[in-house]
Amino acid sequence: MIRKNLFPLSLFALVAGLFAVFFVWPLLESVRGAFIDQQGNLTFAYVAAVFGNPVYLEGFKNSFLIAVVSTLLAALVGVPLALLFQRVEFPGRRWLAVLIPLPLFVPPFVGALGVQRLLGPTGALNALLEGLGLADATRPFDWLREGRFAAVVALTALHLYPVLYFNLSAALASQNPELERAAETLGAHGLKKLVRVTLPLTAPSLFASLTIIFIWSLTELGVPLMCDYGRVTSVQIFAGLKDIGQSPFVYALVTVALVVTLGLYGLSRLFLRKLDLTAGVKGSARRERLRLSRPRAALCTAFALLVLGAAALPNLSVILLASSNDWYGTVLPSGLTTAHFRSALTHSMVVPSIAHS
Numbered sequence: 001m002i003r004k005n006l007f008p009l010s011l012f013a014l015v016a017g018l019f020a021v022f023f024v025w026p027l028l029e030s031v032r033g034a035f036i037d038q039q040g041n042l043t044f045a046y047v048a049a050v051f052g053n054p055v056y057l058e059g060f061k062n063s064f065l066i067a068v069v070s071t072l073l074a075a076l077v078g079v080p081l082a083l084l085f086q087r088v089e090f091p092g093r094r095w096l097a098v099l100i101p102l103p104l105f106v107p108p109f110v111g112a113l114g115v116q117r118l119l120g121p122t123g124a125l126n127a128l129l130e131g132l133g134l135a136d137a138t139r140p141f142d143w144l145r146e147g148r149f150a151a152v153v154a155l156t157a158l159h160l161y162p163v164l165y166f167n168l169s170a171a172l173a174s175q176n177p178e179l180e181r182a183a184e185t186l187g188a189h190g191l192k193k194l195v196r197v198t199l200p201l202t203a204p205s206l207f208a209s210l211t212i213i214f215i216w217s218l219t220e221l222g223v224p225l226m227c228d229y230g231r232v233t234s235v236q237i238f239a240g241l242k243d244i245g246q247s248p249f250v251y252a253l254v255t256v257a258l259v260v261t262l263g264l265y266g267l268s269r270l271f272l273r274k275l276d277l278t279a280g281v282k283g284s285a286r287r288e289r290l291r292l293s294r295p296r297a298a299l300c301t302a303f304a305l306l307v308l309g310a311a312a313l314p315n316l317s318v319i320l321l322a323s324s325n326d327w328y329g330t331v332l333p334s335g336l337t338t339a340h341f342r343s344a345l346t347h348s349m350v351v352p353s354i355a356h357s
Contacts, residue, residue: 001313016076027258030251030254030258031120031251031255031258032251032255033248033250033251033252034046034047034248034251034252034254034255035047035255039323043312044112046248046249046251046252047252047255049249049252050249050252050253050256051256053249055231056233056236056249056253058231059231059233059235059236059308060233060256062149062229062231062232062233063219063233063234064218065149065289066149066152066153066156066217066218066220066224066232066272067214067215067217067218068214069153069157069212070152070153070156070157070160070213070214070217071213071214071217072158073153073154073157073161074157074160074161074163074164074210075164075210075215077158077161077213077307078155078162078163078164078168078209079159079164079167079168079199079206079305081100081161081165081304081307082164082168082169082172083163083168083172083194083198084300084303084304085097085100085169085304086169086172086173086289087172087289087290087296088289088290088292088300089289089290089291089292089297090292090297090298090300090304091167091297091298091301092301092304092305093301093304096301096304096305096308099308099312100162100165100308101162101166102308102311102312102315103158103159103160103161103162103311103312103315104159104162104163107159107222107317108155108156108158108220108222108223109221109223109225110314110315110318111155111225111314111315111318112151112155112157112222112223112226112227113226113314113318113321114263114313114314114315114316114317114318114320114321115144115151115155115227115314115317116144116226116227117317117318117319117320117327118313118314119142119143119144119147119151120142120143120144121140121141121142122140122329123143123144124327124330124331124332125143126140126141126143126329127329127330127331131331138194144227144228145228148228148229149225149229151227151229152193152220152223152224152227152229152232155223155227155314156216156217156220156223157217158310158311158314159201159223159311160212160213160216160217161213161311162354163209163212163213163216164206164209164210164213167205167206167208167209168202168205168206168209170205171201171202171204171205171206172198172202175198175202179197179201180193180197180198183196183197200307202299204272207268207271207272208268208272211262211264211265211268214264215261215264215265218233218261218264219234219235219257219261220262221234221235225238233253233257234257236250236253237250237253237254237257240253278283295354297333319334320332322341323336323337323338323341324336324337325337
């Protein structure tokens with residue numbers, strides 16, 4: 001009996017040890033730095049100062065707004081896309097479904113590099129507007145600088161919407177179609193059936209996905225950093241931790257952000273416990289995908305292409321930038337080359353970095 005339990009106990013001890021060393025210990029050190037002064041005495045002055053600093057408060061406000069708007073935008077993209085791919089048959093559905101997880105494969109700050117090339121003063125958008133006679137070439141408009149918030153929100157949402165898509169798709173696939181048919185016999189059709197029957201049955205998966213996206217957006221660092229949007233909490237923490245002689249106020253900021261994040265996670269778990277996780281369990285009936293007329297099916301394909309194209313555009317622009325001879329003040333690169341890839345892959349610093357990754 002002892003030998004039988006030895007392996008799971010050893011595995012549990014190993015995982016618990018790794019969790020304690022690489023997660024709990026660093027968090028405790030951050031919290032300790034927020035509440036212990038240089039003399040080793042307990043203090044709440046650092047945390048209180050965070051709430052009294054208008055710069056930190058602005059960072060909290062901006063981070064919260066980014067999280068809210070990014071979550072809403074991800075829902076506006078992910079929910080229709082999941083319903084479309086799960087419930088409707090349209091041309092190219094199987095091939096387009098393969099492209100949906102691609103935004104998760106590349107960190108969103110990589111896409112920010114591409115957005116800089118598209119929306120900068122000498123970017124592709126200004127070049128297009130100048131070519132159409134809608135902009136002055138001597139006074140180019142910096143779309144990224146004037147719209148940093150929108151750029152951060154769009155990049156974050158387009159990176160995270162697959163999280164919602166996959167969870168909602170799984171929930172829709174496991175739904176009992178007999179429940180919707182019963183609703184139809186009672187007069188619920190179209191949008192009414194969607195709002196009152198279909199989506200409520202997916203509430204646990206939908207809410208869990210939105211919670212993940214919200215917390216992820218709230219703590220996102222790479223996109224605001226690459227978009228030069230410094231008045232957000234994550235960038236303020238990053239900048240403070242890089243300073244020589246780190247300020248205790250940075251640890252206080254980390255602690256406040258940690259408490260907010262854990263609080264949101266705890267509320268989401270509490271709410272999920274109240275939801276009926278067995279609602280809409282798959283029944284014996286088989287669901288057939290809706291077959292539309294050719295014009296409507298073509299519109300579905302166009303919508304999917306539009307969303308997937310928008311999500312892929314930042315990363316596609318990075319590929320073009322890496323493959324271009326010159327891309328300055330033009331809509332597209334002036335010429336393509338593989339020399340940059342050859343140079344990078346033979347560089348003494350790049351190859352070890354790839355190996356380390």
